[in-house]
Amino acid sequence: MATITDRTGLSAARPGPTKRRASKRVSLSERRPSFVVYGILIAFILGSAFPFYWSFLVASHDDQTFTSDAPLLPGGKFFVNAGRVLDTIPFWKALGNSVIVSGTVTLSVVVLSTLAGFAFAKLRFKGRGPLMVFVVATLAVPTQLGIIPLYMAMAEYGWSGTLGAVIVPNLVTAFGVFWMRQYIADAVPDELIEAARMDGCSMIRTFWHVCLPAVRPAAAMLGIFTFMMSWNDFLWPLIVLNADNPTMQVALEKLQSGYYVDNSLVLAGTTMATVPILIVFLVLGRQIVAGIMQGAVKG
Numbered sequence: 001m002a003t004i005t006d007r008t009g010l011s012a013a014r015p016g017p018t019k020r021r022a023s024k025r026v027s028l029s030e031r032r033p034s035f036v037v038y039g040i041l042i043a044f045i046l047g048s049a050f051p052f053y054w055s056f057l058v059a060s061h062d063d064q065t066f067t068s069d070a071p072l073l074p075g076g077k078f079f080v081n082a083g084r085v086l087d088t089i090p091f092w093k094a095l096g097n098s099v100i101v102s103g104t105v106t107l108s109v110v111v112l113s114t115l116a117g118f119a120f121a122k123l124r125f126k127g128r129g130p131l132m133v134f135v136v137a138t139l140a141v142p143t144q145l146g147i148i149p150l151y152m153a154m155a156e157y158g159w160s161g162t163l164g165a166v167i168v169p170n171l172v173t174a175f176g177v178f179w180m181r182q183y184i185a186d187a188v189p190d191e192l193i194e195a196a197r198m199d200g201c202s203m204i205r206t207f208w209h210v211c212l213p214a215v216r217p218a219a220a221m222l223g224i225f226t227f228m229m230s231w232n233d234f235l236w237p238l239i240v241l242n243a244d245n246p247t248m249q250v251a252l253e254k255l256q257s258g259y260y261v262d263n264s265l266v267l268a269g270t271t272m273a274t275v276p277i278l279i280v281f282l283v284l285g286r287q288i289v290a291g292i293m294q295g296a297v298k299g
Contacts, residue, residue, distance in 0.1 A: 052274060059268035081268035085255070088265065090244070091272070094251035099276065101166050101237075101247060102230040108171040109226045110219050116172070117180025118211050122193055123203075132181070138174045147239065154240055161242040170230065176222055183218035184211060220284040227280050248273045 060078040061071065085091055119125075120132050150169055151160070159165040188211050196206040212219075234249040241250060252273060255266045 052271070055267040055271045055274070058263055059271050061264060063262045063264040077264075078268065078271075081264050082272060084265055085269040085272065089251045089254050089269070090246070091251065091269070094246050094248045095273075095276075097163060097245065098231055098248040098273075101163055102227050104167050105170045105230045106223050106227045108167075109173055109176045110223050112172040113176030113180045113222060114184075114212070114215060114219055115207070116177045117182075117184050117215075118188075118207055120177070120181045121185040122188065122190065122211075135174045135177050139178070144235075147236065150236075151239060160240055161245060163241075163245075165240040166233075166237050166247070169236075173226070176226065179222055180215065180218060184215055187214045187218070224281060224284055228277060231277060 056078065057071070057074055059081050060074040060076065062075075062077060120128060154160050154165040159168070192210050193206055196210050197203075201209065232249060233247070234253070237247045237250050238253070241247065246254075252266070252269050255262075255269050
């Protein structure tokens, strides 16, 4: 550490480069975001929440209210329009079907994708590279190309018109495998796996006790994405399911199938169908924040 001499002849310690860098790092970490950052974040939040607010706004008025002047405050007819939705479509049956389909698909995709991602990232086996390339290449194939042969297969198995025809083809996704493989490759050190193996853990116990706790944030993100995609899927359930056994999106389509489309009725059903997605997001939101904070600490 360098020393300096003042006018009295006494020497004093001068902080070295290490202390100056540490103090600079502390000062940078203690800086608060400016008003511009808060303004941008608020603008993004308002822009993201506006479509949901507009849906609720239209659903709380009569459809004729917006022909002359659009109000900015909600009305008092949301529950009336919600009752009309329940009388028009089999809402509760469609809700139960969507919960079953989306919940089963989400659980299966998260579990199987995590297992496959762990194998591709940490295990050494013959053909690992070409198999991973094949999995990624399937992302470039449009889903619509496989609808006709997939429908023929479901009809051959006798699953046409049942929820199994919607669930089974989506039990695992190439995006989920690629997502978990990339995360596990960075988040799980090879030394931890080797230490667990040396302690006598089997490969499945190593996955359960070492890999799975480290990848919970990525699994939560994958679960939210998968649930949203499965919940909002419209084309395949419309083709393979019967009219008396619909999912939520297929049932909502009936609200605008007539000659006159009542926007208040349609958006009331849309608002009601959005609530389960918000609940899932709130439940898994802590894992998302934990994943963001973990990435920030690593950076």
